Amino acid sequence: MTMQKKYIPKQPPLELWLGSLLTGSMMLLVLCSPWLFPDGGESMNLAARLTPPFTSWSHVLGTDPLGRDVLARVIVGGRVSLLVGIVSVIGAASVGTMIGLIAGYYRGFWEMFLMRCVDVQLALPFILIAITFISILGGGLANIIFFMVISQWVQYARLVRGLVMSLRDREFIQAAHALGARDSLIIRRHLLPNLIGPVIVLTTLNVANNILLESSLTFLGIGVDPMTPSWGGMLADGRTYLQTAWWVSVYPGLAIMLCVLGLNLLGDWLRDKLDPTS
Numbered sequence: 001m002t003m004q005k006k007y008i009p010k011q012p013p014l015e016l017w018l019g020s021l022l023t024g025s026m027m028l029l030v031l032c033s034p035w036l037f038p039d040g041g042e043s044m045n046l047a048a049r050l051t052p053p054f055t056s057w058s059h060v061l062g063t064d065p066l067g068r069d070v071l072a073r074v075i076v077g078g079r080v081s082l083l084v085g086i087v088s089v090i091g092a093a094s095v096g097t098m099i100g101l102i103a104g105y106y107r108g109f110w111e112m113f114l115m116r117c118v119d120v121q122l123a124l125p126f127i128l129i130a131i132t133f134i135s136i137l138g139g140g141l142a143n144i145i146f147f148m149v150i151s152q153w154v155q156y157a158r159l160v161r162g163l164v165m166s167l168r169d170r171e172f173i174q175a176a177h178a179l180g181a182r183d184s185l186i187i188r189r190h191l192l193p194n195l196i197g198p199v200i201v202l203t204t205l206n207v208a209n210n211i212l213l214e215s216s217l218t219f220l221g222i223g224v225d226p227m228t229p230s231w232g233g234m235l236a237d238g239r240t241y242l243q244t245a246w247w248v249s250v251y252p253g254l255a256i257m258l259c260v261l262g263l264n265l266l267g268d269w270l271r272d273k274l275d276p277t278s
Contacts, residue, residue, distance in 0.1 A: 015269040022262025026255070030078040041072035041229050050245045062247040064237065070247060074255050077229040080141065081259070084224075085210040088148035093203050095149065096156025097195070101187055103157065104164025115161070118154045126151060134222045141224050144217065148210055159202060163195050197274035204270055208263035215256055231256050 029036070045067035053062040053070070061071040103111040133147050167173060168191075176186050211231075217223035218232025226233055231252040238248030 013269060013272075015265040015272075019262045019265030019269060022258050023266060026078060026259045026262065027082065029075050030082055033075045033079060037069075037072040037076055039072070041068055041076040043072075044068055050241070050248075052245075053247045053251075061251050062245070064234075064248045065241065065245070070234075070251055073229045073234060074231070074251050077231050077234060077252065078255060078259070080224055080228060080230040081211045081214055081232075081256070084141065084145055084148070084214040085207040088145045088152070088210050089203050089206045091145070091149035092152040092206070093156050093199060096153035097160050097199060099153065100157040100160025101164055101191065101195075104161035105168055105183070105187060105191070111161070114157065118157055121151070121154050130217060131222060134217070139222055139224060141228070144214060144223055148213065152206065152210075155202065155206070156199060159198060160195055163198060164191060167191060167194055197270075201267055201271045201274060204263060204267035208260040208267070211256065211260055211263075 045063070047067065048056070048059065048063050049065055049067040051059050051063040051067075054060065055062075059069050059071070061069075061074070064070055064073070099114055103114040129151065130147060134143060137143050173186060173190055176190055214223060215230070215232035215235065218230050219236045221236065223232055224230050226236075234252035235249050238245065238252075241248050
């Protein structure tokens with residue numbers, strides 16, 4: 001008599017549940033910040049300036065040099081970082097995917113012209129171009145997002161071009177051509193579904209990267225308006241108080257680390273999940 005094997009459900013991987021927990025918690029707090037902190041973290045109380053963390057129920061994570069609540073500013077500041085990361089990646093992915101499709105599918109002059117533009121842009125140092133661009137056009141949220149879009153579309157263009165070149169000579173594409181399908185139909189129904197997986201993985205990883213870039217530019221003083229709460233701005237404000245009031249810089253830095261870690265874990269899980277060879 002054979003023994004029947006008991007079915008054991010497969011447990012979700014660590015990357016999935018930990019990445020979802022970190023990213024989901026951060027996004028939930030940021031979305032609820034208008035109700036949690038209606039003042040936007042701007043209320044000042046000079047009598048309570050530089051209050052240490054966990055010494056007052058009204059300021060659990062302490063206060064900054066102007067008496068503003070650190071917890072409120074960390075959560076409200078996440079709106080800027082997440083907005084820059086998500087919107088800039090969506091814009092760069094849309095532009096890069098379209099250009100990569102044109103270059104990889106039509107080849108010829110368009111491929112040579114577009115890929116040479118990609119090569120030129122990749123040869124330019126990012127931080128130097130960022131300083132020049134923002135010095136000319138000024139800082140601000142819109143300019144930061146616009147700069148990240150025009151500086152990062154090349155990654156998606158190169159990825160999509162390589163994938164399209166490997167797919168355009170496959171049998172199902174040739175069969176669609178033989179049946180008289182138009183190029184727009186082939187791109188929409190046959191190429192895009194096979195590109196979406198790698199593009200999603202790169203998008204997830206680039207959101208985390210753009211959060212770090214926005215924080216770095218704001219820390220250097222060329223990012224968003226210093227009056228707008230942001231993680232990079234809080235790091236810049238607290239760097240002179242590291243020895244006397246470490247919490248002003250440590251907690252926004254911890255928020256950046258946890259948010260980026262969660263997004264990277266989700267990106268790693270998506271890469272393994274969407275890899276056709278796994």
